[in-house]
Amino acid sequence: MTRPITLAHPHVGDAEIDAVVRVLRSRQLVQGSEVAAFEAEFADLVAGRHCVAVSSGTIALHLALRAYGIGPGDQVILPSFTFGATAHAVAHTGATPIFADIDPETFTLDPDATAAAITSSTAAIIPVHLFGHPAAMDRLTALAAQHGLAVIEDAAQAVGAALGGTSAGAFGHAAAFSFYPTKNMHAIEGGMVVTADDQVARRLRLLRNQGMPSRYEYELIGFNGRMTDVCAAVGRVQLRSLPSWTVRRQAHAAILTEQLHGVVTPPVLPDAVHAYHQYVIRSHNRNALRQQLAESQIETGIHYPTPLHRSPAYGQPADLQHTEQAAAEVLSLPVHPQLTQSDLARIVTAVRR
Structure with missing residues (x-):
């Protein structure tokens, strides 16, 4: 299995x-x-x-x-x-x-x-x-x-x-x-x-x-x-492992960015160090992509599907074009330090498919 x-x-x-x-x-x-x-x-x-x-x-x-x-x-x-x-x-x-x-x-x-x-x-x-x-x-x-x-x-x-x-x-x-x-x-x-x-x-x-x-x-x-x-x-205890875990997250992100096609991968701006709490891609076909990954036993996340200005708690009318687009397109892929090279290959294969 x-x-x-x-x-x-x-x-x-x-x-x-x-x-x-x-x-x-x-x-x-x-x-x-x-x-x-x-x-x-x-x-x-x-x-x-x-x-x-x-x-x-x-x-x-x-x-x-x-x-x-x-x-x-x-x-x-x-x-x-x-x-x-x-x-x-x-x-x-x-x-x-x-x-x-x-x-x-x-x-x-x-x-x-x-x-x-x-x-x-x-x-x-x-x-x-x-x-x-x-x-x-x-x-x-x-x-x-x-x-x-x-x-x-x-x-x-x-x-x-x-x-x-x-x-x-x-x-x-x-x-x-x-x-x-x-x-x-x-x-x-x-x-x-x-x-x-x-x-x-x-x-x-x-x-x-x-x-x-x-x-x-x-x-x-x-x-x-x-x-x-x-x-x-x-x-x-966790603080002592944080540097090595961050390096692993960054290495995993580099592999995904290099090998993924057909989606927008996360950029890193000049002079920035990305800690990759999440590895967030963008796709116009997010729901189909997420379903494909689920069928391959790969868990994903949507951070965040409803912008706060549209949530019932706040309900503020606002013209936030980039916010709305991101909420409709983002999908978080696994990037945590416990991933293996085989795991990364499976993620890449599933996204490409």
Whole structure:
């Protein structure tokens, strides 16, 4: 029987299991020494910025917005072509998400469309480094500086990505990462907020822990956004393997790009390092192609079939041509590190057929 090829393959090895057992036996389970060590080690990926570990990528983005005072009356510009959490984090602050169109090549926020969306109520921009390709951060940060806006990077899919030698997450005022099981590295579940600002980092640490600088002292109204030491221990193990896993993803992507025909393969812009959280092709015959791959026991994904501006939760009328086209054509193929050369050959054969 043909072995199925899955779209994602979360890695759980002996090292991860041993780390979990070690923490459970220590009985130090939440926001302890493992969390502190994970934060310190993750900082090496983001130019030594402050790292604040939290319970999910969604919470990471929400707390970053809160830490910069985003709230009712504010508008925040973001792409409609992204996972719902990007907009939800904005909405939960009381601010209004404003959707702008994407670059048709990278699927990331288009700077010209962003500039056109700025109003007197705009307070922040959220560039999403979608699928592992960095957004046009040079132009977006310059635009934000011109208008006095905060830049909060959604780097949930971009650990290991870079642009011009700067890592994703080290461009804006703050950034949010996710460690959900299907990400390039996971921590069972969890997130990380990154910032270069000392006072913002302090505010983030208060916000994640009920606003308490010390037990039962409430300096501000906070949340329960703490990361467990179990999750942090797994994250630390995964972090050590991340460089080799990223290289494997990039090698697999190179093979697919070289050998696939009849579809549009993902470009990598000059000076960009693509982390390939997803390997996303485009096809006018997506549904037929997806069915062909399914018959070959190859799992695929559509990220994302309904742009957020058309979802019932938001329902904003908007003319986002590139967003609509991408939603109708994109298809994610397996690219994870556990693929074999035989798996890649099967994917190529099925797509060509």
